[in-house]
Amino acid sequence: MAERYSSFSSGGNMWLLQRLTAAFLIVVLAFHFFLLHFVHHADEVSFLMSAGRMETLSYYSLMVLFLLTATFHGVNGVYNALINQGLTGTKRTVVKWTLIVASVVLIVQGIRTANAWAGIGLF
Amino acid sequence: MSTQVPKQTDESSENATDAETTVPSKGDARREEKRRRAAERREERQAEEAERAAAAEDTVELKVFRYDPEVEGKQEPRFDTFHVPFEKGMTVLDALMYSRDTYDSSLTFRHSCRQAICGSDAMFVNGTQHLACKTQISELSEPIRVEPLPHAEVTKDLVVDMEHFYDQMHAVEPYFQTNELPDGELDEQRQTRENREKVKMSTRCIWCAACMSSCNIAAGDNEYLGPAAINKAYRFAMDEREGEEIKQKRLEIIEQEHGVWRCQTQFSCTVVCPKDIPLTEHIQELKREAVKSNLKFW
Amino acid sequence: MSQSYNRGLIEDFGRWREFSAGMWAWIFHKFTGWVLVGYLFTHIAVLSTAIPAAGAEEAVLQAGDDVYTQTIVTLEELLLVRILEVGLLAVAVFHMLNGTRLLLVDLGIGLESQDKSFYASLVLTGAITVASVPTFIAGAF
Ligand code: HEM
Numbered sequence A: 001m002a003e004r005y006s007s008f009s010s011g012g013n014m015w016l017l018q019r020l021t022a023a024f025l026i027v028v029l030a031f032h033f034f035l036l037h038f039v040h041h042a043d044e045v046s047f048l049m050s051a052g053r054m055e056t057l058s059y060y061s062l063m064v065l066f067l068l069t070a071t072f073h074g075v076n077g078v079y080n081a082l083i084n085q086g087l088t089g090t091k092r093t094v095v096k097w098t099l100i101v102a103s104v105v106l107i108v109q110g111i112r113t114a115n116a117w118a119g120i121g122l123f
Numbered sequence B: 001m002s003t004q005v006p007k008q009t010d011e012s013s014e015n016a017t018d019a020e021t022t023v024p025s026k027g028d029a030r031r032e033e034k035r036r037r038a039a040e041r042r043e044e045r046q047a048e049e050a051e052r053a054a055a056a057e058d059t060v061e062l063k064v065f066r067y068d069p070e071v072e073g074k075q076e077p078r079f080d081t082f083h084v085p086f087e088k089g090m091t092v093l094d095a096l097m098y099s100r101d102t103y104d105s106s107l108t109f110r111h112s113c114r115q116a117i118c119g120s121d122a123m124f125v126n127g128t129q130h131l132a133c134k135t136q137i138s139e140l141s142e143p144i145r146v147e148p149l150p151h152a153e154v155t156k157d158l159v160v161d162m163e164h165f166y167d168q169m170h171a172v173e174p175y176f177q178t179n180e181l182p183d184g185e186l187d188e189q190r191q192t193r194e195n196r197e198k199v200k201m202s203t204r205c206i207w208c209a210a211c212m213s214s215c216n217i218a219a220g221d222n223e224y225l226g227p228a229a230i231n232k233a234y235r236f237a238m239d240e241r242e243g244e245e246i247k248q249k250r251l252e253i254i255e256q257e258h259g260v261w262r263c264q265t266q267f268s269c270t271v272v273c274p275k276d277i278p279l280t281e282h283i284q285e286l287k288r289e290a291v292k293s294n295l296k297f298w
Numbered sequence C: 001m002s003q004s005y006n007r008g009l010i011e012d013f014g015r016w017r018e019f020s021a022g023m024w025a026w027i028f029h030k031f032t033g034w035v036l037v038g039y040l041f042t043h044i045a046v047l048s049t050a051i052p053a054a055g056a057e058e059a060v061l062q063a064g065d066d067v068y069t070q071t072i073v074t075l076e077e078l079l080l081v082r083i084l085e086v087g088l089l090a091v092a093v094f095h096m097l098n099g100t101r102l103l104l105v106d107l108g109i110g111l112e113s114q115d116k117s118f119y120a121s122l123v124l125t126g127a128i129t130v131a132s133v134p135t136f137i138a139g140a141f
């Protein structure tokens, strides 16, 4: 049994990344909620307002980073939870790739949306 | 009040078939009769004792999990109730021993030292993992429910199969190793006071498996090393006498996929450990050590 | 040992009554985490109506008649959506506060008061949620 570990372990890196993204998300998620519910109100949303914000480069990049970290953090969290429940073998490989594909779709769709507002031609 | 009624009927029917197949000698028949009478007397005495205990003022009510795969009437798990006269300082183990000695000699549980040092009698008492010999009856609410440790296979009554737990303990190589020997052949391998203080709590483990039983993650992921094994790894990884090289090896063991990263800091192990080992703290420190050594490696 | 008895599901979640603080914190953190990823996916799905909207005439955009603005306005008019948003806030606030607690635990800070910090997260979540209800419901009627 002592021999069952492999020298390659990405567990530690994923663990660390999960914590680092969490620390980043605390700040950005708080900002996001505050800006879009308290500064601007839910009943005042319009395409032009959103576009106005997205056209600023700093806001655009913050939101893209927000999307990337939240997706990683959320999807990795779900994957971890499943491993904790003893997910192994083929099932695990299937779940892993399904989650990866879902993340890619989410990120692509998110960036296209941001581009649409920012007036960047790529969408 | 149910004592060992099912078993008794079993025994006598077994004996009856024995008697039919082999022609009994006179002596056999006499011994048989004697045994039957003794059993009757015992039953009577037990019934009396039970009645007296139930009626008495200062008795405690125990509900004990019963299961025995080898006796037909007991394969369906059930709870038996025992009334035990209370005495000052009585522990759950005392009450179980009283029940076994007075009412039902087939009641099975492990125990040895009776002073919280051998680690044989961890059980599930009123919903948490306790060492029976270290748990005062006066601190529990009645009826006291006694069950075998959750998340382990039950072998009989309160006895669970500990094999898996021991496997996990052995997986972390729970013995001192070093390749940094002192110069003189007869020199002692001395530990500094500070270093001894650091590992002190982690050396107290008595292999009772209470922590493993309380852990949600160990329940879901059978390969998870579990708190006790990780604590054991901590005990040696933090021992400076083992040297850097061995420490790296130890970190690799606890860093495997079913090692420290599975811990979700639920603190359930720390809450139940009868030796008050700060398990979660040790696991967390190992996680940080592992992260640090990985970053250094980059 | 030829047979042994496994007590099944009751061993895992049938014992919730006996869970200690840290175990509850774990359950809640899990639940809120899953709700948040679920929301992230729906959120992007709804927002991506901005992609077709970007092709609309300037005048349509000015009047707020584009798909995106219309979708959001229709959704935000529903009281149910507003209530769900308050729920989302509660979920996010708890996950953030308890997440902070977990980060501290990972750093080895305050391990002895981990139960108290869990209760504090719960109370604070409640307080922040209640205080935010007026802002979240504003304009829904
Ligand atoms: C706002 C700041 C946030 C903090 C401080 C935070 C903190 C954490 C931490 C420390 C964990 C790891 C728990 C563990 O593995 O032991 C975690 C898990 C998780 N987080 Fe977050 N998080 C935040 C935001 C988010 C967001 C925005 C999402 C959704 C996209 C999310 C989804 C999840 C999920 C799904 C898990 C896994 C839950 C599970 O174990 O089942 N979190 N969070």
Ligand code: SF4
Pocket: B204, B205, B206, B207, B208, B209, B210, B211, B212, B227, B228, B231, B272, B273, B274, B275, B276, B277, B279
């Ligand atoms: S760490 Fe504590 S609870 Fe776990 S086996 Fe050792 S003594 Fe028992």
Ligand code: FES
Pocket: B110, B111, B112, B113, B114, B115, B116, B117, B118, B119, B120, B121, B131, B132, B133, B134
């Ligand atoms: S009997 Fe030895 S620990 Fe309880």
